[in-house]
Amino acid sequence: MNIPFNRPNLTGKELVYITEAINNGLISGDGKFTERCHSFLEEQLGVAKAFLTTSCTHALEMAAILLNFEAGDEVIVPSFTFVSTANAFVLHNATPVFVDIREDTLNMDESKLEERITPHTKAIVPVHYAGIGCEMDTIGEIAARHDIPVVEDNAHGLFAKYKGKFLGTFGCMAAQSFHETKNFTCGEGGALFINDPQYIERAEIIREKGTNRSRFFRGQVDKYTWVDLGSSYLPSDMLAGFLYAQLEAKNHIQEHRRRIWHYYNTHLQDWAEKNGVKLPTIPEHCEQPYHMFYMIMPSYQDRQAMIAHLKSRGILAVFHYLPLHLSDMGIRLGGKESNCPVTEDISDRLIRLPFYNDLTELEQESVVEGIFNFYSS
Numbered sequence: 001m002n003i004p005f006n007r008p009n010l011t012g013k014e015l016v017y018i019t020e021a022i023n024n025g026l027i028s029g030d031g032k033f034t035e036r037c038h039s040f041l042e043e044q045l046g047v048a049k050a051f052l053t054t055s056c057t058h059a060l061e062m063a064a065i066l067l068n069f070e071a072g073d074e075v076i077v078p079s080f081t082f083v084s085t086a087n088a089f090v091l092h093n094a095t096p097v098f099v100d101i102r103e104d105t106l107n108m109d110e111s112k113l114e115e116r117i118t119p120h121t122k123a124i125v126p127v128h129y130a131g132i133g134c135e136m137d138t139i140g141e142i143a144a145r146h147d148i149p150v151v152e153d154n155a156h157g158l159f160a161k162y163k164g165k166f167l168g169t170f171g172c173m174a175a176q177s178f179h180e181t182k183n184f185t186c187g188e189g190g191a192l193f194i195n196d197p198q199y200i201e202r203a204e205i206i207r208e209k210g211t212n213r214s215r216f217f218r219g220q221v222d223k224y225t226w227v228d229l230g231s232s233y234l235p236s237d238m239l240a241g242f243l244y245a246q247l248e249a250k251n252h253i254q255e256h257r258r259r260i261w262h263y264y265n266t267h268l269q270d271w272a273e274k275n276g277v278k279l280p281t282i283p284e285h286c287e288q289p290y291h292m293f294y295m296i297m298p299s300y301q302d303r304q305a306m307i308a309h310l311k312s313r314g315i316l317a318v319f320h321y322l323p324l325h326l327s328d329m330g331i332r333l334g335g336k337e338s339n340c341p342v343t344e345d346i347s348d349r350l351i352r353l354p355f356y357n358d359l360t361e362l363e364q365e366s367v368v369e370g371i372f373n374f375y376s377s
């Protein structure tokens with residue numbers, strides 16, 4: 001592809017920090033760069049504790065272990081999300097209950113949340129799609145009234161805000177992704193943010209294979225041993241070095257992505273209106289992270305034809321989530337057509353445009369020109 005959907009890029013110091021990690025003589029987990037990432041995220045966002053993990057999927061799994069699901073317990077998730085939002089909890093005993101999304105932001109429809117709550121509901125997991133905040137006031141109020149913990153899947157939304165407050169700071173916990181398609185990356189990576197301090201001590205153990213090794217390294221115990229469930233959820237300090245270089249360049253990265261997003265939005269506005277195409281809705285009370293630019297085409301056929309049309313011009317635009325309740329696994333868990341009609345409809349019509357940190361204006365011009373030629377070609 002001349003213009004890929006995503007392209008990794010170096011902001012400057014990634015290779016310097018990887019080399020430094022090697023020279024420090026510590027390339028396993030929890031070295032100097034991991035510590036720097038933790039402090040950076042905690043200070044910038046005001047979360048009680050940030051733990052780097054090997055992926056957002058693993059951060060969600062840690063959250064699932066921390067919440068002690070037992071057979072029959074349920075977790076409410078949107079159907080319009082990545083597999084991991086549900087799978088991480090199913091792996092740890094939960095049954096997913098799918099809720100539909102809003103037509104405007106494509107986020108969990110908070111007006112349909114309460115009807116999904118049962119005496120077995122053990123967690124609610126809103127996903128901030130494209131980093132646009134879910135209606136956290138309403139979701140938080142419903143969750144508090146039923147005494148159900150909220151875990152935010154904030155894979156897309158680092159540094160975005162809802163009503164002036166950072167995403168990732170609303171739930172008792174939140175999961176972040178540093179996968180290569182995200183604004184800030186180390187290839188594969190993630191983080192678990194903990195806002196409710198009661199979970200911190202156990203999270204540290206779960207992340208270190210179920211051992212109290214972190215306490216041993218701090219000199220708090222004289223040997224370490226198996227104390228709880230856990231797995232290997234901490235990334236190498238080389239990856240943390242790569243990530244820290246990207247976090248350090250936060251303002252530069254976000255400013256560039258802001259320009260990319262507005263270029264698409266401004267140039268496609270009239271065309272979209274004329275052709276019945278919908279562009280993203282950003283509510284006034286949400287500050288977005290400029291993670292993604294999508295269009296909702298008038299039909300599935302138009303969406304597929306647009307993908308093929310752009311591909312023929314060397315441009316890779318892609319669809320996104322398939323409804324989880326209609327996946328093979330979702331059907332085995334009882335999912336049926338029409339359970340989440342908005343999800344089913346949007347999933348058929350949504351297309352994401354190339355969006356990466358060093359996407360140039362010339363490349364964007366080609367994408368926009370390709371789109372303009374679609375209905376006339």
Ligand SMILES: Cc1ncc(COP(=O)(O)O)c(C=O)c1O
Pocket residue numbers: 055056057058081082084085127153155156176177178179189190
């Ligand atoms: C909403 C959501 N949650 C979780 C994930 C999983 O992230 P990771 O690849 O870091 O495990 C993704 C992947 O992009 C995602 O879109």
